Amino acid sequence: DIVVTQSPLSLxxxxxxxxxxxxxxxxxxxxxxGDTFLAWYLQKPGQSPQVLIYLASNxxxxxPDRFSGSGSGTDFTLKISRVEAEDVGVxxxxxxxxxxYSFGQGTKLEIK
Amino acid sequence: xxxxxxxxxxxxxxxxxxxxxxxxxGFTFSNFWxxxxxxxxxxxxxxVARLNQDGRVINxxxxxxxxFTISRDNAKGTLFLQMSSLRVEDTALxxxxxxxxxxxxxWGQGTLVTVSS
Numbered sequence: 001d002i003v004v005t006q007s008p009l010s011l012x013x014x015x016x017x018x019x020x021x022x023x024x025x026x027x028x029x030x031x032x033x034g035d036t037f038l039a040w041y042l043q044k045p046g047q048s049p050q051v052l053i054y055l056a057s058n059x060x061x062x063x064p065d066r067f068s069g070s071g072s073g074t075d076f077t078l079k080i081s082r083v084e085a086e087d088v089g090v091x092x093x094x095x096x097x098x099x100x101y102s103f104g105q106g107t108k109l110e111i112k
Numbered sequence: 113x114x115x116x117x118x119x120x121x122x123x124x125x126x127x128x129x130x131x132x133x134x135x136x137x138g139f140t141f142s143n144f145w146x147x148x149x150x151x152x153x154x155x156x157x158x159x160v161a162r163l164n165q166d167g168r169v170i171n172x173x174x175x176x177x178x179x180f181t182i183s184r185d186n187a188k189g190t191l192f193l194q195m196s197s198l199r200v201e202d203t204a205l206x207x208x209x210x211x212x213x214x215x216x217x218x219w220g221q222g223t224l225v226t227v228s229s
Contacts, residue, residue: 048219
């Protein structure tokens with residue numbers, strides 16, 4: 001099974017400042033078709049998760065362009081260029097290369 | 113607008129059974145893989161199961177294999193999760209999610225399953 005590890009687990013950020021979350025997988029998430037099956041989700045307080053980034057670097061519909069995903073193979077990063085108050089919540093990465101799909105532990109972003 | 117509405121969560125004793133449903137609307141249900149994902153109180157997300165468009169390709173997490181059964185009724189636009197031999201550790205909010213190219217692009221609001229004596 002693929003293990004996915006996130007860091008940090010807690011991320012206090014000042015509004016307007018950038019933020020970065022790391023995600024590492026125990027094996028490459030590159031599919032033979034050339035796609036990399038890594039997605040990022042945000043779960044805001046009291047809400048269901050929502051997808052932010054898919055296939056490692058593609059922004060989902062309606063997601064502000066201050067969110068970006070990068071990385072390849074086993075190392076990935078979610079970046080927020082300028083954090084806003086509405087960005088608070090828990091961020092998860094998830095590998096969808098093979099079952100069982102696996103999520104990272106989650107990174108709780110809070111506003112300083 | 114895509115909508116997923118879970119139901120069926122309840123308080124059940126260890127060893128008991130429960131059937132969850134997820135009613136889908138706003139998209140052609142029969143065209144998409146569907147998933148169940150759960151979240152224990154205060155904990156992270158855990159993938160549970162998925163099945164393909166016609167219900168013939170199914171995968172489970174090891175923790176539920178042999179106890180849970182995922183299925184679908186494309187005519188009614190509904191996803192199911194039959195849960196048996198329930199354990200205390202199965203207590204969680206259960207979400208259904210629509211799959212699009214390896215991502216869960218739509219999620220329901222969840223239904224709460226509590227396993228306790």
